[in-house]
Amino acid sequence: MIDKGPSRRGFFGVAGGLAGGIAAASVARPAEAHDVAQGVVPFYGPHQAGIATPMQSSLYFGSFDLATDSRQDVIIMLQNWTVAAARMSAGLAAVPGEQDDDRPPLDSGEAVGLNPSNLTITFGFGPDMFSFAGKDRYGIAAKRPAALVDLPGFNGDQLVEGQTGGAICVQACADDAQVAFHAVRQLARMAYGTATLKWVQSGFSTGTKTKGTARNLMGFKDGTMNPTGTPLQQAVWADDAGWMQGGSYMVARRIRIALEHWDRMRVAFQEQTFGRAKASGAPLGGKHEFDAPDFNATDKDGNYVIAENAHVRLAAPVNNDGTQILRRSYSYNDGASFVAERWPPWHQGVEYDSGLFFQSYQKDPRTGFVKLFDKMSKIDALNQFTTHVGSAIFACPPGVEKGGYIGQGLFEAA
Numbered sequence: 001m002i003d004k005g006p007s008r009r010g011f012f013g014v015a016g017g018l019a020g021g022i023a024a025a026s027v028a029r030p031a032e033a034h035d036v037a038q039g040v041v042p043f044y045g046p047h048q049a050g051i052a053t054p055m056q057s058s059l060y061f062g063s064f065d066l067a068t069d070s071r072q073d074v075i076i077m078l079q080n081w082t083v084a085a086a087r088m089s090a091g092l093a094a095v096p097g098e099q100d101d102d103r104p105p106l107d108s109g110e111a112v113g114l115n116p117s118n119l120t121i122t123f124g125f126g127p128d129m130f131s132f133a134g135k136d137r138y139g140i141a142a143k144r145p146a147a148l149v150d151l152p153g154f155n156g157d158q159l160v161e162g163q164t165g166g167a168i169c170v171q172a173c174a175d176d177a178q179v180a181f182h183a184v185r186q187l188a189r190m191a192y193g194t195a196t197l198k199w200v201q202s203g204f205s206t207g208t209k210t211k212g213t214a215r216n217l218m219g220f221k222d223g224t225m226n227p228t229g230t231p232l233q234q235a236v237w238a239d240d241a242g243w244m245q246g247g248s249y250m251v252a253r254r255i256r257i258a259l260e261h262w263d264r265m266r267v268a269f270q271e272q273t274f275g276r277a278k279a280s281g282a283p284l285g286g287k288h289e290f291d292a293p294d295f296n297a298t299d300k301d302g303n304y305v306i307a308e309n310a311h312v313r314l315a316a317p318v319n320n321d322g323t324q325i326l327r328r329s330y331s332y333n334d335g336a337s338f339v340a341e342r343w344p345p346w347h348q349g350v351e352y353d354s355g356l357f358f359q360s361y362q363k364d365p366r367t368g369f370v371k372l373f374d375k376m377s378k379i380d381a382l383n384q385f386t387t388h389v390g391s392a393i394f395a396c397p398p399g400v401e402k403g404g405y406i407g408q409g410l411f412e413a414a
């Protein structure tokens with residue numbers, strides 16, 4: 001995958017290298033990239049890839065702090081990141097040029113020989129980018145969109161600082177975990193001195209490996225009611241006038257699930273928790289996965305078939321003034337601790353650090369995630385098993401045209 005482009009004098013940190021870098025990425029290159037030219041998701045376009053793109057099987061997510069007070073440093077980094085992201089999405093090494101063996105590698109090399117694996121790289125700007133410790137470091141505070149809110153504290157939040165917030169995020173998704181990791185790793189290397197990783201999260205999904213809807217670690221089909229087609233377009237893309245036009249707002253939550261507890265629940269209780277059948281994914285009272293839920297149906301005792309605190313009742317658009325968000329969540333498994341306590345009973349043996357790295361995209365989080373989760377955090381039956389330990393919000397700008405760079409509208413438009 002490492003290409004033999006024309007020799008260049010170091011790609012990063014050389015002001016003149018930038019234009020050359022952009023040009024290099026936009027010129028068709030010979031078959032230098034990889035053995036199997038397949039699985040390429042176009043990087044350039046009106047919207048960033050990795051939002052409406054069908055979910056790949058692996059995620060590597062990095063949230064960065066900005067370590068500079070220089071607006072120009074940030075712009076140069078974004079320009080170089082854009083070129084590198086376009087190159088890696090096409091299966092090329094992150095940085096063009098000939099390797100000088102007396103210098104560190106231009107590209108760390110672990111993606112050599114791997115195909116692009118539908119790699120998408122999606123960038124987002126967090127509140128800290130617009131002002132940090134009360135300081136408008138880059139002269140962009142006035143351009144912070146109203147929709148990029150500071151998320152309120154929700155019922156039950158147990159947020160860990162080391163898994164929360166950030167100035168810039170990079171979401172890399174691919175059908176190969178090594179390709180996704182490689183992408184964030186290269187961008188972090190390139191950003192040295194300008195941005196530093198604050199926290200990372202890897203994730204996995206059965207999305208592309210199974211037919212139909214992927215299952216989460218609770219064993220349920222997850223994503224059934226995600227919007228598609230026109231409703232997706234309407235739910236996801238920001239229509240603010242200005243630099244976020246055509247972008248989207250991401251809310252990410254690292255949600256730990258007490259799997260040990262969950263695994264001891266009767267299947268019927270698990271189904272009541274969600275309001276859906278475990279095997280088929282059908283709404284309770286329905287037969288098939290995509291049947292419309294009947295939220296008015298009652299059983300012989302007069303109880304709702306889909307309980308009042310069932311997850312899908314609380315989340316459904318019909319019960320939320322039509323609110324729709326796009327969920328693009330990955331399961332995570334970050335190891336386990338081993339305990340031998342007498343109580344509670346599920347606290348014996350293994351305790352996984354596992355759950356769902358929940359990601360939602362929407363045109364406005366105030367009428368999307370915040371509206372939905374404010375209610376869910378208080379009464380959702382799922383809360384018995386879940387704890388939100390990480391949280392972040394990012395404004396993901398619109399896509400890039402060749403020759404441009406990510407966030408150009410934020411830095412350059414009036």
Ligand code: HEM
Nearest residue numbers: 216220221222223224225255312315316317356372373386
């Ligand atoms: C560990 C945490 C979570 C798990 C395991 C989970 C799982 C599920 C499952 C199995 C469904 C039903 C199938 C489907 O339509 O996809 C669902 C639906 C949904 N969930 Fe979650 N979810 C979690 C957290 C959240 C959070 C924090 C939100 C925040 C807003 C949310 C919003 C939704 C929405 C909007 C739907 C679709 C409801 C509908 O249209 O019927 N979920 N979730």
